[in-house]
Amino acid sequence: MIELQGLTKSYGDTAAAAVRDLSLTFPAGRVTALLGPSGCGKTTTLRMINRLIQPTSGTVRLAGRDTRELSPEALRRGMGYVIQRVGLFPHLTVGRNVAAVPELLGWPAARVRARVDELLGLVGLEPGVYRGKRPAELSGGQAQRVGVARALAADPPVLLMDEPFGALDPLAREALQGKVLEIQRRLAKTVVLVTHDIPEALRMADQIALMQSGELAQFGSPDDLVRRPASAFVAQFMGQDAALEQLGGVRVGALARPGDAHGLPRLPAEADARTALALMLRQGTDAVAVVGEGGAVVGVARFRDLGHDPRSGDA
Numbered sequence: 001m002i003e004l005q006g007l008t009k010s011y012g013d014t015a016a017a018a019v020r021d022l023s024l025t026f027p028a029g030r031v032t033a034l035l036g037p038s039g040c041g042k043t044t045t046l047r048m049i050n051r052l053i054q055p056t057s058g059t060v061r062l063a064g065r066d067t068r069e070l071s072p073e074a075l076r077r078g079m080g081y082v083i084q085r086v087g088l089f090p091h092l093t094v095g096r097n098v099a100a101v102p103e104l105l106g107w108p109a110a111r112v113r114a115r116v117d118e119l120l121g122l123v124g125l126e127p128g129v130y131r132g133k134r135p136a137e138l139s140g141g142q143a144q145r146v147g148v149a150r151a152l153a154a155d156p157p158v159l160l161m162d163e164p165f166g167a168l169d170p171l172a173r174e175a176l177q178g179k180v181l182e183i184q185r186r187l188a189k190t191v192v193l194v195t196h197d198i199p200e201a202l203r204m205a206d207q208i209a210l211m212q213s214g215e216l217a218q219f220g221s222p223d224d225l226v227r228r229p230a231s232a233f234v235a236q237f238m239g240q241d242a243a244l245e246q247l248g249g250v251r252v253g254a255l256a257r258p259g260d261a262h263g264l265p266r267l268p269a270e271a272d273a274r275t276a277l278a279l280m281l282r283q284g285t286d287a288v289a290v291v292g293e294g295g296a297v298v299g300v301a302r303f304r305d306l307g308h309d310p311r312s313g314d315a
């Protein structure tokens with residue numbers, strides 16, 4: 001668990017504080033998104049957690065301990081950090097990149113080797129194929145996967161991610177989002193995810209902290225922010241996403257495709273896609289079963305198809 005209390009950062013004497021009196025708890029073993037428009041203070045907040053940025057005032061507690069009691073090195077060792085352009089060491093192989101922190105910690109060579117292969121497998125890169133490659137030989141998505149593996153190498157309980165999927169094309173982004181979710185569920189890491197992408201926050205986060213000009217606009221579940229916005233700003237920010245706004249006018253029946261409906265929540269074909277989204281968020285599923293007249297399942301509507309207007313032909 002990470003607790004922020006009265007956290008403030010001012011970059012200069014004159015400018016308004018980038019983050020102002022922020023109090024917030026990131027639950028252990030969950031994904032919390034820091035969401036908000038450009039310049040609202042997301043990255044500043046994230047970097048105060050691992051003290052890459054020193055707070056002007058306020059405290060950060062990690063598992064109950066004030067982070068000022070820990071050396072910066074000890075603190076960062078317990079927190080994997082993934083940024084948008086991952087910054088792999090270009091002269092080292094993929095394997096050595098992932099091994100960097102365990103080697104620094106003096107793990108025996110055999111344990112490091114096993115760990116590298118385990119992590120490459122976990123992020124979906126065949127170790128035998130990728131271990132010996134150089135970063136320049138990788139696609140953006142593959143490099144970002146190596147970045148995630150590297151951040152997880154020493155098994156830190158916390159993963160800080162700053163727009164980790166921001167530079168990827170939509171397909172690679174969706175694939176890596178899925179991988180990170182799978183890993184998070186398996187390993188129960190405490191994840192703080194900075195993003196300005198509403199669908200990404202809805203898909204990934206258990207809790208969303210929506211920021212506005214350095215302050216907290218709302219903290220709640222994705223379902224809370226979509227259906228019970230605390231202010232006009234929240235409603236407007238969550239509603240501004242064109243895809244999200246369109247959902248009210250799209251019937252889930254139009255999004256239904258063949259697929260395995262087993263165990264999915266059910267929704268009549270006439271329901272709108274916004275209702276489908278709310279249901280997925282509440283149930284933690286990536287899809288709903290679409291039920292036609294007479295109660296038979298006619299197909300599956302998936303989260304990733306919600307943003308596609310079936311009439312536009314780009315689905």
Ligand SMILES: Nc1ncnc2c1ncn2[C@@H]1O[C@H](COP(=O)(O)OP(=O)(O)OP(=O)(O)O)[C@@H](O)[C@H]1O
Nearest residue numbers: 011012018036037038039040041042043044045196
């Ligand atoms: N090193 C710095 N010196 C001065 N001002 C800064 C510095 N870093 C950030 N700021 C300012 O602090 C505010 C918050 O910036 P921050 O990067 O935390 O926002 P953000 O929400 O992460 O934005 P984005 O989504 O655009 O990355 C902005 O007004 C920014 O201009």
